Amino acid sequence: MKELLKGNEAIAEAAVRAGLEAYFGYPITPQTELLEWLSRRLPELGRTFLQAESELAAINMVYGAACTGARVMTSSSSPGISLMMEGISYIAGTQVPVVLIDVMRGGPGLGNIAPSQGDYNQIVYGGGHGDFHPIVLAPASIQEAIDLTVEAFELAEKYRAIVVVLIDGSIGQMMEPAELPAMQPLRKQKPDWAVTGAENRERRILSSIYIDPEEEEKVNLELLEVWNEIEANELRYKEYFMEGAELVVVGFGTAGRVALSAVRAARAEGIPVGLLRPITVSPFPVQRVKELTELACGILVVEMNSGQMLKDVQAAVGGKIPVEFYGRLGGMVPLPDEILGEIKRLCYEPVAPSANPRISWMQRLDSHKN
Amino acid sequence: MVSEPPVEIVYQRPTTFTSTTTHYCPGCTHGVAHRLVAEVLEEMQLQDITVGVASVGCSVFAYNYFDCDFVEAAHGRAPAMATGIKRVLPDRVVFTYQGDGDLASIGMAEIVHAAARGENITTIFINNANYGMTGGQMAPTTLPGQKTTSSPAGRDIEQAGFPIRTAEMLATLDGAGYIVRRSLHDPKNIRKAKKAIRLAFETQVRGLGFSLVELLSTCPTNWGMNPIQALQWIEDHMIPYYPLEDFKVAPSIEQLRV
Amino acid sequence: MPVKGWIEVDQHYCKGCDLCVNACPQEVISLDMDHLTPRGYHPAYLSSEGCTGCAICAIVCPEAALTVYREVPARRVKTAA
Numbered sequence: 014m015k016e017l018l019k020g021n022e023a024i025a026e027a028a029v030r031a032g033l034e035a036y037f038g039y040p041i042t043p044q045t046e047l048l049e050w051l052s053r054r055l056p057e058l059g060r061t062f063l064q065a066e067s068e069l070a071a072i073n074m075v076y077g078a079a080c081t082g083a084r085v086m087t088s089s090s091s092p093g094i095s096l097m098m099e100g101i102s103y104i105a106g107t108q109v110p111v112v113l114i115d116v117m118r119g120g121p122g123l124g125n126i127a128p129s130q131g132d133y134n135q136i137v138y139g140g141g142h143g144d145f146h147p148i149v150l151a152p153a154s155i156q157e158a159i160d161l162t163v164e165a166f167e168l169a170e171k172y173r174a175i176v177v178v179l180i181d182g183s184i185g186q187m188m189e190p191a192e193l194p195a196m197q198p199l200r201k202q203k204p205d206w207a208v209t210g211a212e213n214r215e216r217r218i219l220s221s222i223y224i225d226p227e228e229e230e231k232v233n234l235e236l237l238e239v240w241n242e243i244e245a246n247e248l249r250y251k252e253y254f255m256e257g258a259e260l261v262v263v264g265f266g267t268a269g270r271v272a273l274s275a276v277r278a279a280r281a282e283g284i285p286v287g288l289l290r291p292i293t294v295s296p297f298p299v300q301r302v303k304e305l306t307e308l309a310c311g312i313l314v315v316e317m318n319s320g321q322m323l324k325d326v327q328a329a330v331g332g333k334i335p336v337e338f339y340g341r342l343g344g345m346v347p348l349p350d351e352i353l354g355e356i357k358r359l360c361y362e363p364v365a366p367s368a369n370p371r372i373s374w375m376q377r378l379d380s381h382k383n
Numbered sequence: 384m385v386s387e388p389p390v391e392i393v394y395q396r397p398t399t400f401t402s403t404t405t406h407y408c409p410g411c412t413h414g415v416a417h418r419l420v421a422e423v424l425e426e427m428q429l430q431d432i433t434v435g436v437a438s439v440g441c442s443v444f445a446y447n448y449f450d451c452d453f454v455e456a457a458h459g460r461a462p463a464m465a466t467g468i469k470r471v472l473p474d475r476v477v478f479t480y481q482g483d484g485d486l487a488s489i490g491m492a493e494i495v496h497a498a499a500r501g502e503n504i505t506t507i508f509i510n511n512a513n514y515g516m517t518g519g520q521m522a523p524t525t526l527p528g529q530k531t532t533s534s535p536a537g538r539d540i541e542q543a544g545f546p547i548r549t550a551e552m553l554a555t556l557d558g559a560g561y562i563v564r565r566s567l568h569d570p571k572n573i574r575k576a577k578k579a580i581r582l583a584f585e586t587q588v589r590g591l592g593f594s595l596v597e598l599l600s601t602c603p604t605n606w607g608m609n610p611i612q613a614l615q616w617i618e619d620h621m622i623p624y625y626p627l628e629d630f631k632v633a634p635s636i637e638q639l640r641v
Numbered sequence: 642m643p644v645k646g647w648i649e650v651d652q653h654y655c656k657g658c659d660l661c662v663n664a665c666p667q668e669v670i671s672l673d674m675d676h677l678t679p680r681g682y683h684p685a686y687l688s689s690e691g692c693t694g695c696a697i698c699a700i701v702c703p704e705a706a707l708t709v710y711r712e713v714p715a716r717r718v719k720t721a722a
Contacts, residue, residue, distance in 0.1 A: 039489070040517040040533070049520065052533040056542070064521055064533050064543070067459065067489035092457065123439065123455060393646065393709040394699035402653070405704065409682065410658030414703025421705070570664055570700045610658045 015190040020155050021046035023191055024088075024114055024178065027159040029054050031166050032197045034083040035061035037074035041093045042126040043182035044116035048088065060199075068093035072100030079109040080219045082207030084166055084200070088114035090182070091132050092123065094140070101175060102141025105236070106221025109206075110169035112162070113147075113177045116185040119344030127344025128182035130266060133321035136177055137295040144233050146240050147175035148247060149295035153270040156191040158184060161292070163194055168247060170204070172239055179294065181267050181317060183346060240296075249292035250301060254280050258287030260359055261305050263326055264315040265291050267346065272315045275352035286356050294322060302329035311335045311359060315352055318342065320371045327370075338370035397421035399430050403447045410610020412567040412600040413441055416509055417448055419577045420480070423584055424451070433476045434468050436461045438490075440482035441515040459490025462497035465504045476587060478505040483524040484514040487549050491523075494553065498593040501558025505583045506595040508549065510564075511602040512621060519605030523547045526624055531605075546624065550597040554630030560592025562631040566599040568617040572627070581641050582632075591633040599625055646694020646711035650685050654706035657682035661698035661707065667691045670698060 018026075025047045028036075036055060038048040048064065055062035061078070065071035071087050078085040089097060094115050104111050117132045119125040140147050148168055152158040158180060165176040203209055208219050223229035254276055255261075264272040269290035276288045289305065291298050305312070311334055314323045320338050327336050339355045341347045399421040407413045424430050430451050437445040439458035446453035456464040461479035469477040486494050486508050497504065513531050514520040520533040524546050528537040538546075554562040561583050565576035576598055583594035599621045601613035608616060648670070655678060662670045662685060671688035678684050685698075685706075694711025 040484070040514050040520045042517055045517050045520065045532075049518075049532045049535075053535045056536070062542075066491060066523070069489075123443075123457065388712040390710050391713050393694045393711055394696040395708045396651070396654075396705040400705060404654055404680065407703065409656035409703075410660055411703060414705075415701065418703070418705045570697045573700050610660055611663045614660075614663075 015192050017188050018155055018191050018193070019046060019188045020158060020180065020185045021116070022050045023155050023159050023193065024162050025050040026054070026193055027162040028086050028112070028166070029058070030194045030196050031163040032084050032199050033060065033086055033166075034199060035078045035085045036087065037063050037065050037071045037078070037085070038087050039065050039068050039071050039089065039093060041068070041090045043118055043128070043185050044088050044090050044114065046185070047114065047116075068096040069100070072097040072104075075111055076100055076104050076107070076109070079104060079111050080107070080208045082203035082209065086112040086114065088116065090116045090118045091120050091129075094132060094135065098135070098141040100141075101147070102139070102143050102145070103221050104175055105139075105141065105145035105147070106143065106232075107219050108173040108236070109219065110166075110173055111175050112165045112169055113175060114162070115177055115179050117179070117181045119342075125344045126182060128184075128267060128317065128346055129342070129344050130181055130268060130317040130321070132179065133294065133316070133318060136179060137297075137321075137325075140175070140177070145236055146243075146295055147177050148172070148243060148293065149177045149179050150249075151179045151265040151292060151294050152184065153266050153290060154191075155184065155187070155189040157292075159191055159193060172243055173206075174239065174243070179266065183267050244296040247293060248296055248298055250298045251290045251292060253288040253290070255287035255308075257285050258308065259285045259310050260313060260356060261287050261289055261309045261311075262313045262315055262352070262356065263289045263291070263302070263322070265294050265322060268315045268317050271347050271349055272352050274349035275356060278349065278353050279356045284356060284360055286360075291322075297325045297329070299325075299329045302326055303331075306330055306333040309334065311337065313337045313339060313355055313359060314370070315339050315347065315355075317346065320374075323370065336370050338374045340374065397425045399424045399450050401448055401450045405448055406444060407441060408604045410601070410603050410613065411441070412511075412598075413509060415567045415573060416480075416507060416576075416598050416600065417445070419573070419580050420478070420507060421449060422577065423581045424449075426581070427584055427588070429476045429584065432474070433478065434472070436465045436468070436477065436479040438479060438481040438485040439516075440485045442480050442482060442509065443516065445480050459485050459488070460493055461485065462490065462493040462502070462504070462506065466497055466500070466502050469502060469504050473503070476505075476584065478507065478584075478587075480507045481509065482515065483508070483510045483512070483522045487523040487547050494549075495556070498553045498559045498562075498595070499556045501560070501592040503587050503590050504593065505587045506593075507580065508595055508597045509600045510549075510597055510621075510625065511600040513602055513605050515602045515605055519602070524549075526620060548625060550595065550630050553593075553595060556593075558592055559595070559631045560633045561586040561594040561636055563595075563629045564597040564599070564625060564627050566617055566622060566627055568599065568601070568614040578641065582636055582639065585639060585641065586633060586636055589635065591636060597625070599627075644693050644711050644714055646692040646709060648687055648692060648698060648710070649708045651706045651708070652678040652684050654704040655682060655684040656680070656704060657684055658703065660701045660703065661685050664697050664701040666695065666697060667693060
């Protein structure tokens with residue numbers, strides 16, 4: 014049954030239904046409602062909730078709980094995620110499963126509390142020091158956020174990985190009709206690597222220290238092998254209006270959703286444009302983008318940042334077809350007619366394949382001002 | 384012939400304030416704390432040599448209200464930023480203005496070490512028993528049983544532990560020169576608070592170590608009261624837990640008459 | 642003879658928070674419920690006789706919206722002469 018749900022609260026409740034056992038977090042706009050929801054729900058169900066003294070403490074509490082095999086989650090927004098990055102790296106190096114909700118806001122620095130997609134680089138390219146990749150899921154609606162949050166726990170445990178649900182402030186704050194899953198019972202069985210007290214068994218150690226570089230190299234290669242498996246099996250994306258598309262718009266999360274409105278409007282005018290919306294931005298749908306270079310004559314990347322996923326698209330395209338960019342920064346959310354305007358420009362104007370789509374986008378912004 | 388009696392101005396707005404209207408809720412004592420700092424900076428003529436460090440909380444826009452140089456710190460890190468400034472500009476007056484979430488939660492390490500190092504900076508510490516800016520969550524200063532948006536059933540000692548008496552704790556550090564707690568809930572206490580803020584800045588100017596004034600303040604909006612009820616709440620609930628005392632006063636400051 | 646004082650409330654700053662109304666020992670300040678400041682608040686104003694210029698209103702005001710005046714007491718004027 015569908016209910017009108019607020020993004021942050023829906024994600025929190027979805028995690029509860031998925032068997033969340035422990036949450037450690039800290040207030041930061043625009044995701045504080047998630048913490049507030051769980052401060053009531055988890056004690057109600059006899060599960061663990063604690064507001065930590067900072068994001069730094071929170072991620073380390075999460076690390077501890079994860080080592081015991083508990084289903085654990087934290088959430089934050091851009092500056093708080095930055096604080097968590099050391100902990101994220103430790104969690105990756107120890108290979109314990111964790112779910113992290115990142116509700117992005119304008120930056121850099123304190124920035125503002127408006128929606129953005131400025132954490133892509135930070136979180137897709139590791140989310141901390143060293144060689145590792147978290148799985149990063151990017152929903153574009155509250156229903157998708159609910160479904161992906163539930164899946165996130167399964168993926169985290171399947172691969173002993175960090176799974177990030179990456180949204181922006183608007184998804185966190187908005188309300189939409191969506192359906193929550195039924196309450197799952199808590200798992201009784203702890204994983205065979207979990208540290209719980211060595212009663213009746215050999216003791217276990219969970220650590221990310223491998224003081225011998227040869228050993229550390231082996232561990233890193235192990236992580237890479239797991240990553241290769243994830244890349245092969247967990248890729249997700251959605252396509253819209255691809256039939257005969259000559260121009261393909263690529264966007265994730267809210268940018269992808271707004272672009273969909275523009276693409277729909279363009280198709281209504283007979284413009285052959287389609288949309289690729291990556292749902293996993295890590296792993297990135299490299300192969301699919303490569304295939305699209307055979308089908309389309311050009312790509313338009315739309316993001317709420319200065320072109321972060323753009324680089325991944327460009328790498329996959331490999332210069333075969335022109336890649337253009339349209340972005341809004343600092344908390345600004347693009348409107349459908351802005352993107353529609355870009356689509357039309359690309360259709361009716363001759364496109365000089367620019368080596369640097371970001372520069373040509375900035376030049377268009379300047380000329381628009383004058 | 385009857386002449387007009389001469390008139391004097393008993394009080395006027397400090398010149399150390401800009402003309403920007405504040406964003407604080409009506410009746411919030413952040414405004415009173417700001418005013419006292421502005422008055423002290425004016426009286427001690429420190430405006431031109433002061434650098435303020437704003438923190439993250441309701442007072443995040445403090446730099447819009449004080450007419451002096453200002454920087455903006457990350458959440459909890461104001462004492463570290465202030466240290467950076469004071470170490471390279473030791474003849475400047477550097478102060479931080481922080482709330483209880485900023486100072487006593489995420490910033491606990493920074494304030495303890497600034498005090499332990501005896502940094503010659505002044506911290507104005509606003510204690511209103513919750514995280515105001517983000518909508519009223521529990522803070523390290525939230526009282527047992529107090530309802531907040533992240534302790535909806537009231538702060539449970541078993542689960543969330545006890546509130547922290549920060550002034551008492553910081554006063555145990557040898558580098559601290561002036562650590563006191565005052566309140567802003569009535570005119571008599573506001574007068575005492577102003578004197579404490581004056582002595583805190585005097586401590587800095589005389590190089591006597593780290594100075595901090597903890598100010599019990601209201602948060603009418605998140606406490607769910609009107610401004611006048613909120614003042615009473617400080618008296619009824621906060622002062623019993625957070626006594627208004629001097630915890631550390633450098634001897635020469637004790638003898639100072641201002 | 643009691644000192645005569647008066648206050649000016651700057652409507653640019655006053656938020657009608659009621660703290661001065663509550664604190665005034667002479668109870669001569671009220672909120673003007675028939676008037677709104679440019680920011681939409683009911684401003685404080687001197688509603689009765691009896692202000693002594695004690696400035697307690699200014700001490701509690703979170704906005705520094707008050708200027709307090711008083712006539713210099715006659716005794717002080719004489720010694721100055």
